[in-house]
Amino acid sequence: MISLRVIARLLDYPEQALFDHQQELVAAMEPASELDLHHSAQLILFIRRFCARPLLDVQAEYCELFDRGRATSLLLFEHVHGESRDRGQAMVDLMDQYRQAGLEIDSRELPDFLPLYLEYLASRNKEDARGGLQDIAPILALLGARLHQRQSPYAVLFDLLLALSGTEVKSTSLEEQVAGEARDDTPQALDAVWEEEQVKFLGEQGCASAQQAAHQRRFAGAVAPQYLDVAQATMGIKGR
Template structure:
């Protein structure tokens, strides 16, 4: 299993099948591209996940990535929000996938970070590094917020920043994250629902730009065809 595939699997919703592949996940942590300290951190993350109850791990994932928008794993959420530009960006990304033999499940959004990492795991190393460089600022901010919230996933996101040449000032992003108002509290989510009135006609956002709600029933990702 490649490093990018491993990080994508670990960032994704932890389906029950994950516990069946523990030895493979642990073996993949010894990737020579990682410094020994990172290998130990990654192995520690995997072992802690395997030692946890699946239902508890799934509940923690939902609480970490499915509450509020600041920790969303949908990349275009952080770039375009709910603007109409997001729809075209989705179309362009799907076209990129298809041109490289990567077909998506109809229920999956193309900008979902674990899905992008699965795609990049099958691309040439230089191309994958270039993609990671371009999304490094998003991965860096997610890493900073995860660290601020004491989420173990912070190490996964930091590894992605480093894989994209690491030209992101994580210390500065952590400072910024520490000053942000949390958007995953019950009070913050209640305010968000109150502020987002239903809009019709020309004022309504495009349907494909609406932020999705992740479901615990995670579909399997398709493989890249050779």
């Protein structure tokens, strides 16, 4: 599914190369049949508007949206296991899935980073890719609902992923739940998390939280080269 690779690139940290190759991104959608005309037009419109903005503004917005707080984190297991010990084993299991598919990631990247998982699914056949999206459909819907609430343009990408999954799960069904949530990206909420982590890691020199590591992630070089050569810009979590 070429559209999965395109969405994976759009959900990764914005780089100049993405902006330079926006025409290739759009062109890659022409032969794609997995999205209907309406959804394909939505994705192309997102690309046009996304790349029309100053890169520094887009990068700042990305960090504010996905790296502050956990509610909109792109680390999938954050929404499943939180800080529990089960998260570590889930990471190991997912890494095994990637290796069995011929994919390797470097030490800078966490295996449950959504763009990486989408890249993995894009390398599978259509049936497996849809099954992988269905596995994470509840997470996609929750993230989509939170992004809609924040009036973020990124919300449409999650609606498109749900459409590709073929499930009946929709972000709109979670609007009421999300409306009652307390924001975790306010200065007060972030200070509370920082104080908690300071106590937790006091005296552990060199220890960085997963949230700090997320700021350093970069997708380039994280997957096997044969999956990166799509015009230089284009591109389940089973738990069983």
